[in-house]
Amino acid sequence: MKRLLLPLILFLFVVLEGVALELLPSNLVVGNLLIIPHWVLVFLVFLAIFYDYENTYYAVLYGLIFGLLIDVVYTGVLGVYMFSYAFVIYIIHGLKRMLHGNIYVTLILGFAGVASVDILIEFIYTMVGLTEAPWIDYFTHRLLPTVILNLVFLVILYPIFAKRLTRWGGEHLTKNNAL
Amino acid sequence: MQFFQRKKLFIILIGFIVLVALIGYSLSDRENITGPEQVVNDTVGWAQRIIHAPVNFITDIFTNIDDFRNTYQENQILKEKLSQYKGMIYEVQEIKEENKELRDTLDLTESIRDYTPIQATVISRSPERWVEQITLNKGSKDGIDTNMAVITAEGMVGKILNTSKTTSTVKLLTGFDQYNRISATISRKKGDDINGMIEGFDEESNSLLFKIIEESDQELKEGEQVFSSGKGGVFPAGLQIGEVKEVVSDQYGLTRTALVKPAADMYEINQVIVVDRNLAKDESNESEEEDE
Numbered sequence: 478m479k480r481l482l483l484p485l486i487l488f489l490f491v492v493l494e495g496v497a498l499e500l501l502p503s504n505l506v507v508g509n510l511l512i513i514p515h516w517v518l519v520f521l522v523f524l525a526i527f528y529d530y531e532n533t534y535y536a537v538l539y540g541l542i543f544g545l546l547i548d549v550v551y552t553g554v555l556g557v558y559m560f561s562y563a564f565v566i567y568i569i570h571g572l573k574r575m576l577h578g579n580i581y582v583t584l585i586l587g588f589a590g591v592a593s594v595d596i597l598i599e600f601i602y603t604m605v606g607l608t609e610a611p612w613i614d615y616f617t618h619r620l621l622p623t624v625i626l627n628l629v630f631l632v633i634l635y636p637i638f639a640k641r642l643t644r645w646g647g648e649h650l651t652k653n654n655a656l
Numbered sequence: 657m658q659f660f661q662r663k664k665l666f667i668i669l670i671g672f673i674v675l676v677a678l679i680g681y682s683l684s685d686r687e688n689i690t691g692p693e694q695v696v697n698d699t700v701g702w703a704q705r706i707i708h709a710p711v712n713f714i715t716d717i718f719t720n721i722d723d724f725r726n727t728y729q730e731n732q733i734l735k736e737k738l739s740q741y742k743g744m745i746y747e748v749q750e751i752k753e754e755n756k757e758l759r760d761t762l763d764l765t766e767s768i769r770d771y772t773p774i775q776a777t778v779i780s781r782s783p784e785r786w787v788e789q790i791t792l793n794k795g796s797k798d799g800i801d802t803n804m805a806v807i808t809a810e811g812m813v814g815k816i817l818n819t820s821k822t823t824s825t826v827k828l829l830t831g832f833d834q835y836n837r838i839s840a841t842i843s844r845k846k847g848d849d850i851n852g853m854i855e856g857f858d859e860e861s862n863s864l865l866f867k868i869i870e871e872s873d874q875e876l877k878e879g880e881q882v883f884s885s886g887k888g889g890v891f892p893a894g895l896q897i898g899e900v901k902e903v904v905s906d907q908y909g910l911t912r913t914a915l916v917k918p919a920a921d922m923y924e925i926n927q928v929i930v931v932d933r934n935l936a937k938d939e940s941n942e943s944e945e946e947d948e
Contacts, residue, residue, distance in 0.1 A: 492703045495780025495791065496711045511785040548682075549696045551782040551789065553689070553817070553825070556678030560671060598784075605679060608786040610859075619785070 480649060483524070483535075487543050490516045495551065511619040512626050515591050517543050518562055519631045520638075522590050525570045526578050527642035533650055540566040554607065561597040565590050578643075580635055587631045591624050688802055694820035698795075701823035704779040705793055712926075770934040771892040774798060778925050779823070788831030790814075790925060795822040803890050805931040811896035811919030812838075812884065813928060824930075829864060829897075830857045830922050839888035840866060840897055842880050850876065851885060854897060854916070863901055863915040876903045882916050892933045 497514040521543075525536035544559035552558070569586050576582045599615055602608045610619075689697070776792040794800055796819045804816045806826050814828040815836065827836060838854040852868040866882055880900045886893025898916040905912050 488703070489707075492700060492707050492780075494783040495700075495704055496708060497783055498781050499711060499715050513785060514783050546696065546700070547783075549689075549693050550700045550791075551780075552784045552787045553682060553789070554679060554787070555682040556675045559678075560675040563671070564668075601675075601679070602786055605683060610786075 479645070483528075483539070483645075484542075487517055487520060487539055488546075490520055491543055491546050491550070494547070509618050510622045513595065513619070513623045514630075515594060515623070515627050516630055517547065518565070518590060518594055519587060519627055519634065521562065521566050522569055522583070522587050522631070523634065523638050523642055525566050526573050526583055526586060527639055528646040528650075529570060530646070530650055531574060534567075534570065535650075536570060537563050537567050554602075554605065557598055557601050561594045561601070565594045565597065568593075578639075580639075583635060583639070584628065584631065587628060588624060591627045592620065595620055595623055689818045689820070697791075697820040697823050697825075701779060701791060701793065701795075701820070704791065708779045769886065769893045772799075772932040772934060774800060774930040774932060776800075776824075776928050776930055778928060788814075788828040788922075789817065790826045790828065792824045792826060792928065792930070793822070794930065795819050795824050797821050799932060800824045800930050801932075804933070805884070805891040805895060807895055807929050807931055808920045808925060808927065810921065811898060812891075813918075813920045813922060813925060815891070816930065826928070828922055829854075829918055829920075832856055832864070837888070838891060838897065839885045840882050841885035841887075842876070842882055842900070849885075851887075852914075854882075858915065861901070861915055863917050864898060866900070866914040866916045868912050868914065876900055876912075876914055878902070882914075890933070892931060895931065 494514045494516055497516075501512065518540075521536050521540050524539065529536050540562035541559055544562035545555065547558045548555045569590055572586065573582075576586070599608070599619070688694075774794060776794040776798075778790050779793045780791045782789040782791075792800075792806075800816060800819050802816050802818060805812060806814045806816060812829065814826045814831075817825045817827040819825075832838075832854065833856050840852055840854050842850040844850065850868055852866050854864050855867045856865045857863075858865055868876075878900055882897045882900065884891045884893060884895040884897060896919045898918040900914045901917045902915045903912055904915065
């Protein structure tokens with residue numbers, strides 16, 4: 478039963494992303510800045526750092542599933558979020574071996590994760606022709622505010638989940654390391 | 657160890673191929689989304705409906721506070737307008753009756769203006785801002801079909817992109833491109849109507865691009881109202897789209913494009929009406945759609 482908790486939390490974030498723009502103050506939304514909530518990704522970064530062991534890849538698996546979910550529900554272009562989330566989480570999973578799991582490392586990895594995911598998504602959308610925004614505009618209007626707001630979200634989540642996920646990881650994963 | 661390295665490379669390669677295949681598939685010209693996608697949309701829609709209620713409650717409180725501040729001013733303006741409207745209601749009634757009588761004598765029972773409204777509530781908005789989409793709480797079960805127009809009290813906001821049983825996705829006007837055109841018109845006296853197509857949205861000036869196809873002698877003026885013409889065979893006629901802000905010519909000076917400010921607010925949409933055109937969509941309309 479406890480294993481269902483993580484997918485449920487991730488599902489909740491997917492749903493919340495849909496109303497995120499209503500929650501943000503409207504002068505931020507109407508203006509030129511494009512703020513994209515990558516809350517699912519932020520939580521996946523937590524999973525990769527605190528929950529997974531070196532030889533388990535639950536965060537990557539969840540990245541595939543919930544990335545696809547975002548694609549289906551919110552964009553209609555399948556595969557973009559799925560691939561970007563899974564790929565970036567896989568790299569973060571590899572990087573955490575070298576670094577110790579504390580707030581600074583989480584911030585750095587979260588920053589790198591959100592930035593690279595957003596750039597990757599922008600790159601794919603440009604290739605496909607979904608957006609034609611010049612890269613300069615993209616960096617100032619979309620990437621910067623997106624990264625900052627998602628990092629704020631990460632800092633809020635840290636005290637709630639960091640310890641808990643390590644404990645859950647210990648409870649769930651010791652019995653079978655199948656994945 | 658070498659085996660594992662190769663395995664990793666292999667997985668990433670397969671992932672990449674899957675990605676390209678999926679994107680190619682979803683961008684292909686498909687009528688509606690597949691069954692599994694509909695099931696996912698229904699499930700997520702169900703959860704969104706639950707989440708949306710408390711979120712809406714909280715945001716409503718804040719907008720209410722804002723509203724209170726402007727209430728007095730607004731009241732004055734509205735009172736003035738109301739007195740004007742009273743006269744107009746009488747006039748409209750007369751014209752409607754006359755129109756009906758004339759139609760009856762001509763045996764015209766169906767018009768491209770007629771439509772059945774379906775009320776719906778917005779339950780979420782796509783967080784990916786390049787994709788201008790919102791999700792409604794009504795779906796194919798309630799009679800919503802792809803390509804129906806979606807309006808608010810102020811004017812048109814978009815069209816239905818795809819539907820599942822209990823939810824449907826709306827493509828907003830701000831996300832329109834050359835593949836999603838609306839046949840539109842500016843009404844003038846004596847058949848001097850200016851016809852054209854809404855062919856996309858310009859991010860810089862925040863306005864719709866209205867390409868004028870039939871050149872008329874008269875110059876366009878600022879503030880003229882643009883309506884859907886109903887000639888595309890998809891949307892009914894007479895839905896307000898916006899007002900002309902500026903007219904520019906293209907680089908060769910052959911065609912003119914009017915920048916049209918959308919009448920509806922694209923950012924604060926809560927209640928919408930899905931427009932089900934009454935006129936049967938027969939074969940002749942199908943071919944018209946292709947021309948569009």
